[in-house]
Amino acid sequence: MNTVAFTLFAVIVLLTLGITYWASKRTQTTTDFYAAGRSISGWQNGIAISGDYMSAASFLGIAGLIALNGFDGFLYSVGWLVAYLVVLIVVAEPLRNTGRYTLADMLAYRLKAKPVRSAAALSTISISTFYMIAQLVGAGGIIKLLLGLQYEVAIILIGVLMILYVAFGGMLATTWVQIVKAVLLMTGTILLSLLVLSHFGFSIVEMFNQVSAQYGQSFLEPGKLYKNPLDNISLGLALLAGTAGLPHILIRFYTVPNAKEARTSVAWAMVIIGSFYIMTTFLGFGAALLVGQEKIKAADKAGNMAAPLLADALGGNFFLAFISAVAFATILAVVAGLVISAAGAFAHDFYSNVLRGGQVTEREQIRVAKWASIIVGVVSIILALLAKEQNVAFLVALAFAVAASANLPVIVFSLFWKRFNTAGAVSGILTGLISSILLVLVSPNLMEPDQALFPLKNPAILSVPLGMLGAILGTLLSREPEAERKFTELYVRSQTGIGAE
Amino acid sequence: MKTGSHNTDWEQIARSPEFRTLMKRKRRFMIWSVAFFSLYYFALPVLTGYFRFLNTPVFGSMNGAYLFALSQFFMAWVLAFLYIRHANRMDRLIEEIICKRKEKAS
Numbered sequence: 351m352n353t354v355a356f357t358l359f360a361v362i363v364l365l366t367l368g369i370t371y372w373a374s375k376r377t378q379t380t381t382d383f384y385a386a387g388r389s390i391s392g393w394q395n396g397i398a399i400s401g402d403y404m405s406a407a408s409f410l411g412i413a414g415l416i417a418l419n420g421f422d423g424f425l426y427s428v429g430w431l432v433a434y435l436v437v438l439i440v441v442a443e444p445l446r447n448t449g450r451y452t453l454a455d456m457l458a459y460r461l462k463a464k465p466v467r468s469a470a471a472l473s474t475i476s477i478s479t480f481y482m483i484a485q486l487v488g489a490g491g492i493i494k495l496l497l498g499l500q501y502e503v504a505i506i507l508i509g510v511l512m513i514l515y516v517a518f519g520g521m522l523a524t525t526w527v528q529i530v531k532a533v534l535l536m537t538g539t540i541l542l543s544l545l546v547l548s549h550f551g552f553s554i555v556e557m558f559n560q561v562s563a564q565y566g567q568s569f570l571e572p573g574k575l576y577k578n579p580l581d582n583i584s585l586g587l588a589l590l591a592g593t594a595g596l597p598h599i600l601i602r603f604y605t606v607p608n609a610k611e612a613r614t615s616v617a618w619a620m621v622i623i624g625s626f627y628i629m630t631t632f633l634g635f636g637a638a639l640l641v642g643q644e645k646i647k648a649a650d651k652a653g654n655m656a657a658p659l660l661a662d663a664l665g666g667n668f669f670l671a672f673i674s675a676v677a678f679a680t681i682l683a684v685v686a687g688l689v690i691s692a693a694g695a696f697a698h699d700f701y702s703n704v705l706r707g708g709q710v711t712e713r714e715q716i717r718v719a720k721w722a723s724i725i726v727g728v729v730s731i732i733l734a735l736l737a738k739e740q741n742v743a744f745l746v747a748l749a750f751a752v753a754a755s756a757n758l759p760v761i762v763f764s765l766f767w768k769r770f771n772t773a774g775a776v777s778g779i780l781t782g783l784i785s786s787i788l789l790v791l792v793s794p795n796l797m798e799p800d801q802a803l804f805p806l807k808n809p810a811i812l813s814v815p816l817g818m819l820g821a822i823l824g825t826l827l828s829r830e831p832e833a834e835r836k837f838t839e840l841y842v843r844s845q846t847g848i849g850a851e
Numbered sequence: 852m853k854t855g856s857h858n859t860d861w862e863q864i865a866r867s868p869e870f871r872t873l874m875k876r877k878r879r880f881m882i883w884s885v886a887f888f889s890l891y892y893f894a895l896p897v898l899t900g901y902f903r904f905l906n907t908p909v910f911g912s913m914n915g916a917y918l919f920a921l922s923q924f925f926m927a928w929v930l931a932f933l934y935i936r937h938a939n940r941m942d943r944l945i946e947e948i949i950c951k952r953k954e955k956a957s
Contacts, residue, residue: 421916425896428923432892435927439884439934555911562912571906572899572916579900586896590889613938620931624924839861845874846945848952849859 355497355671362530362679366515369526373519380715383520384451384694385604390525392611396618399602401528402687403430403593403619404535404626406488406680407746412627413660414653415575416634417646420565422575423634425582427627429589434623436594436758438616443609444765444844445600452691453600453757454699456844457764460836462772463708467699469779473756474597474695476783477749479730481598482688484745486734488654489681495655496674501738509731512685516693516723521605524686531676531683536626538676542657543629545664546636561635565643581806585747588810592750595757598691609847633657640664652743689730693723744795744807748786751810755817756782763821765844768837774825781820786813864948873944880937884930891926895919 377383390398408430415423449455454470486505493504515523550556562570576582593599603612637646637656640663649655661673697719702710710718760778763770789809794802804812843849864870898905898919905915 421899421920424917424920428892428895428920432888432923432927435884435888435930435934438931439881443938555913558910558912558917567908567912567914570912570914570917576900579896582896582900583893586893590892610942613935617931617935620927624928628921628924838865839859842861842864842870845877846864846870846948848864848945848949 352497352667352671352674354668355674358671358675359497359678362534362675362682363511365530366511366523366527366679366682369530370515370519370523373523373526376522377518377520378716380451380698380712380719382522383716383719384601384690384698386521386525388605388607389522390605392606392614393618394525394529395602395606395611395615397532397622398525398528398605399599399615399619400622400626401530401532401535401683402598402602403623403684404532404680405485405684405746406492406677407484407743408627408630409535409539409680410492410654410657410677411488411652411743412630413633413637413657414646414650414655416630417637417641417656418643418653419575420561420569420638421572424631425572425576425586426589427630429586430593431620431624431627433590433593434616434620436590437599438613438620441594441600441761441765442603442612442616443847445761446603446606446609446612447847447850448840448844449604451601451604451698452694453597453761454695454703457760457775458703459764460833460840461764461775461830462833464704465772465776467703469776470757470760471695471699471704473752473779473783474699475692475726476787477595477597477752477757478688478692478695478726479733480745480752481596481749482685482692482730483733483737484742484749485681485685485688486730487737487740487742489678489685490734490738491650492654492677492681495650496658496677502735505731505734508681508685509727509734511682512689513724513727515682515686516689516727517720520719521601521690524683524690525605527679527686528683531679532622534676534679536622538661538673539626539629539633541669542636542661542664542673543632546632546640546660549636549640557632557635557639560639564639578806580811581808584806584808584811587814588747588750588754588808591754591758591810591814593753595753595761596749597695597753597757598687601691601694602687608850633660636660685730689723689726692726693719696726697722744790747795747808748790751786751790751808751813752783754782754810755786755813756780759814759818759821763825765840767825768834768841770821770825770837771828771830771833773828773830774821774823777824778817778821782813782817785809785816789813864952867948867951869944869948869951873941873948876937876944877941880934884934888926888930892923895923 454467457466490501490505637660641659646656658673662670756779786809789804792803908914
């Protein structure tokens with residue numbers, strides 16, 4: 351075992367537990383637990399959003415994809431940033447103006463609370479679970495490679511930590527874990543990029559020339575990883591429309607005091623996320639040139655070790671240990687965000703508002719939320735242990751596809767379409783959710799490529815229109831005067847913030 | 852909900868000329884920007900997937916495909932900057948609407 355890595359790893363664990371202890375003393379009300387008491391400022395929330403969003407898949411996965419497949423790896427990076435324009439321009443501010451803790455709050459504003467909250471809780475929990483299993487399985491593998499810990503030990507360690515952060519520290523602890531992680535990740539990535547560039551006289555063109563000389567010009571051209579352009583377009587749609595429907599990102603807008611701060615936080619997040627994803631070029635091509643594809647593939651077939659091996663090659667053992675610790679912190683921050691979004695959907699939407707019709711005291715709701723986060727955490731640990739040998743990359747694609755097909759159309763219709771009603775929201779969420787899951791089940795992700803009934807790896811290109819169609823048909827087949835009457839209230843409030851908490 | 856939504860006349864605000872101007876300007880920005888970035892964004896997989904001309908090297912080995920992908924980042928930043936500027940102007944309109952309500956109330 352690498353002792354420097356182990357020390358840094360322990361420092362991160364102690365630091366985040368310290369944050370949790372500090373936050374637990376400040377977490378008394380439901381607003382504290384779900385929304386950090388709305389005490390987070392715009393720029394802090396911006397950093398936390400980046401910390402929540404830049405998962406291990408981005409940091410380790412993209413660097414590996416670029417190192418092994420060249421240009422095509424970079425396509426993901428583009429989608430992950432441009433998607434924030436949808437978040438910024440369409441959803442962030444209206445959502446902050448009309449909700450309290452979860453996505454369903456906005457929907458329940460003018461629609462019937464019970465059916466809408468149940469459907470939204472179902473899609474939130476599904477998305478969080480798909481995303482979380484993918485993160486945990488990836489995490490187990492990576493920590494095993496980096497620290498030599500057994501897969502099972504790594505999963506249980508991360509799982510216990512994430513339960514502690516969320517159950518005791520609530521959203522405040524989760525937010526600060528995300529901020530710490532984002533700062534560490536950016537520091538590590540900037541250092542690595544500068545070291546890579548120094549090898550090429552700080553000339554990006556020179557780096558590209560050497561890539562071309564060693565791997566051929568075709569390595570810099572598209573088509574190596576994705577043979578079917580439609581697959582690319584479908585993935586692009588899932589990323590673009592899915593980000594604005596990801597529940598763990600949406601709940602971050604409730605931690606700031608008002609819509610203006612929500613806007614500021616997306617702007618900050620876009621600066622950080624954009625700079626990070628541009629630097630994936632240096633990490634990826636740097637690893638291809640300075641480590642070599644043979645060595646990267648020997649360590650891990652999928653390329654996940656490209657960035658750590660690059661750190662080892664450029665800065666020796668200490669730098670390798672630092673990058674490993676960053677990867678560990680990354681996983682902790684992302685899974686904590688997922689646990690709190692799933693626990694909120696269960697405790698706030700399903701338990702308090704559906705089962706108990708809103709007749710729950712503050713103390714009881716917090717207790718249920720804490721228990722929900724423990725249960726969500728334990729269930730995902732078990733699922734991740736069972737999924738040990740699975741290739742789970744498709745789960746992340748599925749999470750984005752469900753968010754794009756089930757959540758985004760319903761959010762947009764609810765905010766801008768007067769005629770939209772409860773039947774439309776429920777059928778929209780269910781059609782989007784079921785169609786994206788079914789299409790993935792019969793796709794090349796899980797079937798032999800030549801036998802797959804649906805030829806694309808990502809279902810968004812079909813499931814997003816289906817989700818929209820479900821929402822439109824459900825709306826047109828029933829009338830709900832109450833929802834239409836309350837539309838004006840939601841519309842004025844969402845756009846001006848008048849009456850918002 | 853501290854301000855209490857019961858005593859707010861939402862219909863009246865919605866009908867006011869100030870709110871209509873606000874929504875006209877908000878919508879115009881939203882529709883044009885969403886149309887623009889969607890076209891720009893999907894141009895990348897379409898142009899690199901179905902055509903080959905972006906593979907031409909531009910600076911040394913750096914080709915058009917990479918430069919176009921890179922330009923997406925700057926497109927997103929510039930559009931976000933324009934949106935923030937626009938939204939800050941909308942904030943001033945919203946403040947006027949709120950001031951007028953208070954005048955009427957008092």
